[in-house]
Amino acid sequence: MKAEIIAVGTELLLGQIVNTNAQYLSRELAAMGIDVYYQTVVGDNMERLKEALRLSSSRADIVILSGGLGPTQDDLTKDALASLLNRSLHIDRMAMDRIERFFQDRGVVMTENNRRQAIAIEGGTPLPNETGLAVGNAITQDGTHYIVLPGPPKELIPMFEQQAKPWLLQHVLTDELPIYSKMLKFAGIGESALDERLSDLITEQTDPTIALYAKDGEVTVRISTKAASESEAMVRLDELQERIRERGPEFMYASEDVPIEKVIVDTMADRGLTLSAAESCTGGLVAESLTSVPGSATMFLGGIVSYTNEMKRKLVHIPQALLEGDDAPGAVSREVAQALAENVRLITDSDFGLSVTGVAGPGYAERKPVGLVYIGLSQRGRETEVHELNLQGNRETIRLRATKALLYRLWRRLVSEGSEQA
Amino acid sequence: MKAEIIAVGTELLLGQIVNTNAQYLSRELAAMGIDVYYQTVVGDNMERLKEALRLSSSRADIVILSGGLGPTQDDLTKDALASLLNRSLHIDRMAMDRIERFFQDRGVVMTENNRRQAIAIEGGTPLPNETGLAVGNAITQDGTHYIVLPGPPKELIPMFEQQAKPWLLQHVLTDELPIYSKMLKFAGIGESALDERLSDLITEQTDPTIALYAKDGEVTVRISTKAASESEAMVRLDELQERIRERGPEFMYASEDVPIEKVIVDTMADRGLTLSAAESCTGGLVAESLTSVPGSATMFLGGIVSYTNEMKRKLVHIPQALLEGDDAPGAVSREVAQALAENVRLITDSDFGLSVTGVAGPGYAERKPVGLVYIGLSQRGRETEVHELNLQGNRETIRLRATKALLYRLWRRLVSEGSEQA
Known part of the structure; x- marks a missing residue:
């Protein structure tokens, strides 16, 4: 199955927004075993949009369109x-x-142009929009399948998940078995190092397939398989x-698909454990990461950002002798x-205390090089x-990597x- | 001038990465007065890459290619x-x-395939790569101009800025005046509200042009003009x-193009002023934003993330009577x-003290609704x-907006x- 994605919108061609829809759809289609051959972006222009559609129709089995479903005359x-299909609306x-x-519901008068958002193509299947107003469409003609989705990701993603994907599985991939996936998450190891550890598995892969992605100091391994039933798929996926x-049980x-801070917050909340953090070069990023997880209020007691030596003394009671002086x-x-x-653990009376101190750059501190960071982990009774x-990296990268390294520890x-408890 | 952008790379078609290069190039070209009609993504496949190239050549004056310059056999x-051009390499x-x-320099043996990164096209202009190894190219044939850039943004952006853009100005836009731009940054006002305030200016725009972008709680207004000299351009841009x-001097x-935290850090460092922050629902984001700016160490004294009531008492000395009880x-x-x-200002003895307390959700706290946030600004002697x-929004959005609102204040x-001092 060959697919193409056409994103419609002059705002994309002006560079006002980035085409995350193409990435999302490409990844989803790849996971369904559908090959994407081209992604195209075209503006809100009838002639060029039809040209792009004609070309994709001539090459692909599946054409997915996103954007251009809104209420204005620009939405074409x-x-x-x-x-193109000689059908009525x-x-x-x-x-x-x-x-x-x-x-x-909002007590607002509907302007007439909003009717455009309810337009459907004759003979197609309307795809309801759960999070917006513009209806989508799915239609097959001359052996090519077309799916029309709205542009805003918060409408496109649910419509793809709940409407378009089932439609594709039911109407297009009928001969093919459905695809099931699992996401395995790794921290404390880089993408290339993990890739090397898995290289024989990746080389010999047919089904299940293995794909690696790295982002924000974590590596995701997606494993996918085609199977007649979910239970059959899970046997294969669990085995892989x-x-x-x-190959790396410690990572x-x-x-x-969750960030490591979510696993930490959930585990600690479950076990009734509490945490605090004292940060210097990460400037609050450790606290910010942990408290970004809903439910962190029960386990994250407090954080201190002690940027200067004076604050390290005043807020975290670090002895002067450690901070300044020839032998310090x-x-x-x-x-x-x-x-x-x-x-910080003692001050907040928490079970765990975290710390980061280092040089995030640019510029040296205490004649120590940019990138030198110490992370500490204190635990009651240990x-x-x-x-x-x-x-390595710039200020932002060093702060992020130091945070992830600490969370990994x-x-x-x-x-x-946990294993001691068990 | 009509341009097209072709990004080359199977990793884009698999959705492993998002095509930020197309956004960057589109925005830069738009600012130079060049219209982008199509963006295309094609995989590392000779036949399909040539098909995409042929099509773009037939339609556009300028074709910009990114990616596929690396050392492997996949880089085509x-x-x-x-x-396509019948030229040798x-x-x-x-x-x-x-x-x-x-x-x-690294004491590593160069593998032979790295020579591929030095390949240039006969008769073209090599574009040096200041931040990587693969050389770029610029070439004109049959009235179409081609620019070949590397895929990684950290190589593509400097090569476009320093090599490709000057080449386009000198060889392609010779009849056209160069474009000069300024970025005006706004906070404390939404994109649509600002758009409304500027609507007559936007409607009547010819030269200079006005474009609005919103991101992370800030709005950017880019104004651009074509002019024979920078001084002539600046007169027009300064006037606009x-x-x-x-229309909104207070915003x-x-x-x-700098974030508001950079302006704050620079202003305070200049004036020798110091700052501290006590955060609840933003969980460290205020401290993290400010300390992300290089040079913040001189003005940001310390931050306290007091997530629980107990920590508000213990770390920031908030009276129990304010926190708990029927009348609290x-x-x-x-x-x-x-x-x-x-x-927090008194504890750290700083000139300014910031605070945030609120409900970032999900879930209510103290029977108060999600999104209710109080921000405080204390100043010595005021x-x-x-x-x-x-x-409005999810946990992440509420935390971000609360932080930006506080930084705006x-x-x-x-x-x-500053104006009192002056």
Whole structure:
């Protein structure tokens, strides 16, 4: 099955927005075993839109269109497709009801152009829009399948998931088995290092397939298989998951698509454990990452951003002798990382205390190089561990990597605690 | 001038990465007065790449290619273009020297396939790669201009800025005047509200042109003009800038493309002022934003993330009577925002103290609705101001908007202080 994606919108051609829809759709189609050969972006222009449609129709089995379903005269996607297929347009009653109700509920008079959002193509299947007003469409003609989706990602993604994907599985991929996937998440290891550990599995892959993605200091491994039933798929995926896990059991923190901070927050909340953090060069990023997870209020007690030496003394009670003087190790040191982690834990009376101190750059501090970072992990009744990191990258990257490295160490500790408990 | 952008790379068609290059190039071309009619993505496949090239050549004056310049057999862009144009390939000596030096410096043996990165097309202009190894190319044939750029944005952007853009101005846009732009930055006002205030200016625009973009709680207005000289352009741009500023002088915080936290850090560092922050629902985002700016170490003294009531008492000395009890206003209140801002300022002995307390959701707190946030701004010798916000969106959006609203209030205060001083 060959597919093409056409995104419609002058705002894309002006560079006002980035085409994340193409990425989302490409990834979803790849996971369904459908090959995407081209992605095209075309403006809100009838002639050029029809030219793009004609070309894609001549080459692909499936053409997915996004954007151009709004209420204005610029929104031409359905008109262009109907014209190409020689079909008429009509108002979809259900979509129109939804639009009218939307304006009624808000006590606002509906302008006439909103009717355009309810337009459907003769003989096609309207795809209801659960999160917006413009109805989508799915239609087959001359062996080519067309799917029309709205432009805003918050409308496109649910419509693809709930309407278009089932339609494709039912009407287009009938001879093919459905695809099932699992996402395995890794931290504490880079993409290329993980790729190397899995290289024989990746080379010999046929079904299930294996794909790696790296983002924000984490690596995602997506494994997919075609199967007649979910239970059959899960047997195969679980078996491959175990083979992958064996290659780096100390790095795989989840078998679903969640960030490591979510696993940490959930695990600690479950076990009734509490946490605090004292940060220097990460400037609040550790606290921010953890508190971005809903439910963190029960386990994250407090954070201190002690950027200056004076604040390290005042807020986290770091002894002057560690910070300044000829023989002092200085703020960026193993000793200060340890004291920050232990003291923030004691001050907040929490089970765990985290710390980061380092040089995020640009520019040196205490004659220490950019990228030198110490992370500390203190735990009630256990010896404090401190790790030295030598990180590459700009200020933002160094802060992010230091944060992820610290969260990884905390996760490791929780895992080993858990196995001791068990 | 009509342009098309072709991005080459199977990783784009698999959805592993998003095509930010197309956005960057589209925006840059638009600013130069060049219309982009199509963006295309094609995989690492010689036949389909040549088909895409042929089609773009037949329609456009300028074809910009990105990606496919690496060392592997998959990297086909220059081969495809040379084949289409019936030109030979050769090794560019300067690029080859650079590659050899790169490996020598690292004491690593260069594998033979790295020579591919130095390939240039006969009769074209090699575009040096300042941040990577693969050389770019610019070439004109049969009235169409081709520019070949590397895929990684950190190589593509500098090569476009320093090599491709000057080449286009000198060889292609010779009859046209160069374009000059300014970026005006706004905070504290939404994109649609600003759009409305500027609507007559936008409607009547010819030259200079006006374009609005919104991102992360800030709005950017780009104004551009064609002019024979920079000084002539600046006269026109400064005049339009003044007309735009007049429509919302209290919202425009910069006439260059910087985030508001950068303006705050620079202004405070200049004036020798210091700052601290006590955060609840933003969980460290205020501290993280400010400390993301290089040089913030001199003005940002410390931050406290007091997520729980106990920590508000312990770390920021908030009276129990404000937090709990039948008559207590509770943690999410005007009173607590005020106390947090004042106390963190006193604890750290800084000139300004910031605070945020609110409900970021999901789920209610103290029977208060999601999105209710109080922000506080305390200043040495001045009355503390507190603002109530009622924010829409998910947890992430509410945290971001609360942070930006607080930074906006701080910037306003700095502006009024500055004018009092002056």
